[in-house]
Amino acid sequence: xxxxxxxxxxxxxxxxxxxxxxxxxxxxxxxxxxxxxxxxxxxxxxxxxxxxxxxxxxxxxxxxxxxxxxxxxxxxxxxxxxxxxxxxxxxxxxx
Numbered sequence: 001x002x003x004x005x006x007x008x009x010x011x012x013x014x015x016x017x018x019x020x021x022x023x024x025x026x027x028x029x030x031x032x033x034x035x036x037x038x039x040x041x042x043x044x045x046x047x048x049x050x051x052x053x054x055x056x057x058x059x060x061x062x063x064x065x066x067x068x069x070x071x072x073x074x075x076x077x078x079x080x081x082x083x084x085x086x087x088x089x090x091x092x093x094x095x
Contacts, residue, residue: 011036028087031080038077042070 006017012033019029047057049065066074 025087028080028083032084032087035077035080038073042066042074 006014006021015029015033015036019026042061043059046061046065050057061074063071063074
């Protein structure tokens with residue numbers, strides 16, 4: 001986003017800024033925005049459960065405690081990340 005002069009601070013806003021410039025794959029960028037939301041949802045839920053159980057909060061999510069639907073959401077979010085390296089390279093180095 002810096003290369004393209006997008007000054008937003010939040011990751012979803014930066015991704016939307018890149019998308020609005022019509023660079024990068026719109027679908028890929030939308031999936032990354034959704035994936036980041038999924039990751040943050042699961043991390044926050046895990047942290048709340050940890051604190052409630054008297055454990056220190058970390059960024060680690062116990063997949064075993066997720067429902068089948070939540071695991072599917074996580075799987076979809078992880079699949080959205082498959083091409084992140086390639087997308088990043090394209091956005092940084094292609095004009």
